[in-house]
Structures are given as structure tokens and as C-alpha cells.
Amino acid sequence: MAKVLLVEDEPIVNRMYEKALRFEGHEVDVVEDGEAALSHLESFSPDLVLLDIMMPKMDGFTVLSKIRENKKYMDLPVVILTNLAGAEDTKKAMSLGATSYLVKSDLEPSKIVAEIEKNLK
């Protein structure tokens, strides 16, 4: 069992991933914008962050770079989960320190759960 911070602004989407993760026995904290993600990072202290890119208030790229700025979170797995499929976006996220980059479309919840568990080692 792991603690997963799920950052995703679309309720129907985050409810789906929340269930998929919970049914696999993980504890999930859901937030819907970048600023909340940073504050919950402290209070929830997750084992992994599942991070969307296009969000209100603060986008995922900014959240990611702020996470990596803090030495405490240097090794925290951050999995990007986005609709942005362009090579440029992938490169940008990886250079900012993302652990892996997933494109939402066509990704079934089970595949996302598998990817998360792979990155929890």
C-alpha cells in the first residue's frame, strides 16, 4: 500500500483514477489545482505524486519544478499524466525532473496503476 497524491482538475477523471488506485489498496489524496498540490505535499506526505499538466492556478510544469526545488522531495516519484502528447512537452517535463510521462488518452486505469506501482520501488 502506498500514499498517492493525485493532482487532476477534472472531477470525472480524478474520481476514476482515485477508485482504480483505492481498489488496488492505495491511499489516495485528490487535489484539483497546482497550489493545493504543493500544500498537500506537506500535510499528506505522499509516496508518489500523479500530476496533470493543464490545471487552473498553477500548471503541472511549475508544480514539478517547485517540488524538485525542495531537497526533501528530490527523489519523490512524480508521474506526469496529461493530454499533452507532444515531444516538446515530454522533454520539458523530463528535464524538470519527472519520473515518467504518461499520456492520458488510451491509458486504461489498470495501466496507470501498473505504472505507479512500477515507480514505487
Next chain:
Amino acid sequence: MLLFRLNMNVPAELFLLLASALLFLAALLVFLAWLEHKSLGNKENLWEGGKKPAEEKLNEAIFSSIGEGVIFVNKESKIVFFNNTAEKLLGYLSIEAVGKPFDKIVKFKDSTKQSLGGKANPIAFTLTHGKSFSTSPKVELYQTKKNGEDIPISLSITPVMVDGKLAGTVEVFRDITEQKEFDRLKDEFFSIASHEIKTPLSVIKGNSSILLDYFGDNISKDISEILRDNYEAADKLISMVNSFLNISSLELGRFTFDVKQFNLEETIERLINYYKTVASSKNIKLIYKKPENELPKIVADPDRVDEILTNLIGNSLKFTEKGKIEIQTILKDNFVETSVSDTGVGIDVKSREQLFKKFQIAEGRVLSRHAGGSGLGLYVSKNLVEKMGGKLYLKESTLDKGSTFVFTLPAVING
């Protein structure tokens, strides 16, 4: 008695018939003469005061007022004629332009806004080779105004022949700024709408899979069937939207290609492995036939090649009920030619023409039963291959015997 009467009657009737035919003919002649006279009269009345202006003056007036820009350049490369619309579109006055070498006034840029100077100027091309040139959705051009601004144009440049000899060339062009802006907005709307459709579809698909994965054992057969159908329906729609997105980025030129040198055979073998289960469940053999000599690497985007092969193999699987699907590669004129042949239903002649157009699924009674998919796969694949410098085409097809599709991609040739 009867005979006599008959004999008498026949000539009388014939005479009557002849007379009426002659009368009709005469009336017709009079009518034609009147018509001729009327139209002659009309021609004369076409002009004010019944007098036609001098041919030369008339022609110039017509060309001047045409709604498209018209520029005539003579054989000595000098501008001879520059009409009102050309003045409006380019900002030069006719008196400024006429007499000047055309390349001082008529300047073109290609779709990447690279200047087309010297021999690359399409007017120079036409003057040198005596051949026409025109823009198309694939060949975009800009023309530079006097103030330096570039406007997108559609044009045709045609050699003008007088007594069989090249006298010069005429450019007819029009500003397509508004049309381009409209196309851009349309494509952008399309692309945004597709994204907005994809999210809820992924949720329907994803939630169906969650229910099946975690509650599949506790639900009735009917409910599980409903969930499976929902899952498949959403899946189908998602792949359709993906094709839409591919098309709009292809057409917007936003498609990025990550071109590398790589081994095509590895891709083919991986895909064969992937499709093996589906193929064997239909009792179809899926084979890769290697060339005799070692195949060189190709220069292309591996992900796109994956997409193209997936589409061709997927189509073959969809339309083949028995037999085999064979993939073959050969090196031919610095290109690697890959063919995908099947022993499927084949494509009728009527459908062949439509095959590579948008939204086409093979028609005909035989095929419609099997038809599925978005009808976009071949259109997208062909576009992708062409963008990477190759060709994709239907090599042959026989009804009930099968089809062979071929695509080519540039090979890495050393030395």
C-alpha cells in the same frame, strides 16, 4: 372496287402529307431567318450607340477591371501590363510597375517565407521553360507588397503564345488571407473539440474497465456484457477521435516527426509478435518474408512507421477470413519497399479510387459486412508516408483473392 378505291386514296393521302411537310419546312425557314436577324440585331445592340470599341482598347479595359490581379511580363522579362486589382493587392501603381524588370516588383516567397529569387521565381521558370505554374493546397506562395508585407496568394502563371511563339507570361493571382484564416480557425476548433470529446470518452471506457476488473465476478452475464459493449464502443470512438486529431495536425502542419535511422525489420517483427494471437484466433498465418540481402536501415520516424504498419496489418486482419497475411521488404532505388499482402476479400474497382480519401471504408456488399473503423486510417497513413518522403499505394487487389498495399521509405545507403 376495293382495290380501286385504295389506289385512289393512297396518292391523295401522300399528297396531303407532302404538302403539309413542305408547309412546315417553309415555316421553319422563315423562323430561322427571323432568329438569325434577331441575334444579329442583338449583337449590334450590345454596345452603346451600336458601335463596338476598338479591340485593343476593349481588351485592356476588360483586363484592367478583372477582380483578380493580372500581370503580363514580356519575353524580355519586363512588365507590360499591371491591372487595377494588382495595384490594389500589391500597392504599386501600374505606371510604377510597367517597363520595370518583373523581379523588381513581383516578388514571391514559399510557404516557409523563404524568398524565391532568380531562377526560383515562378515567372522566371515559366519564361525559361514555357510551362505553366499554379498554386494548390500543397503549394503555397506569398507575394510581397510594396510596403514589404507578405500576402498569401493563389495564382496561376501561364506562358502566352503568339503565332506559336512565346511572347511572355501572364500571372493571375488573388489574395487568400481570409480563406487561410477561416481554415485555421476551423482546424483549431476541430482540434480543441476533439480533445474535449476524448476526456469523457476515456472516462466511460476507464470506468467500464474498472467495473469489469474489480466486480466482474459478482455481476450477472447481462451486466458484464453491457459493460464490455460500453468499453468497446468508447474505445472505437477514441480511436476515431485520435485519427481526427492526427488529420488536423497533419493538415495544420503541426505534426512533428522525430526522424531517425532505424531497423525496420525489428518493428515488423515486433508487430507480428503483437498480432500473432489475433491472427491465429482467426486461423490466419502472419508471416514476415525477409529479403535475400541484408536490409539497410531506413530514415523515418519510428512511431509513425509503427502507426502505418499497424494500420495496414489491422486492415488486412479485418478483411481476411482465411489464408495468410505476408509482409515483405526489399531495397529498390534507395528506398525500402514494404508490402503487406493478404488473402482477404479484396477491394472492388469502384472502392479503389475512394480508398485514400477521408472517411472512406470499402463499399460493396462483400465488404460492408466487415467494415468498421473510422475510414481515416489509410488517409492518415498515406499522408504520414508522404511527409517522410515515401509513397503508399494499393499495388494490386482481386475480389475474393486479396490485396497488396505497398509503402516506401528512404533507405540509409553508405557510399
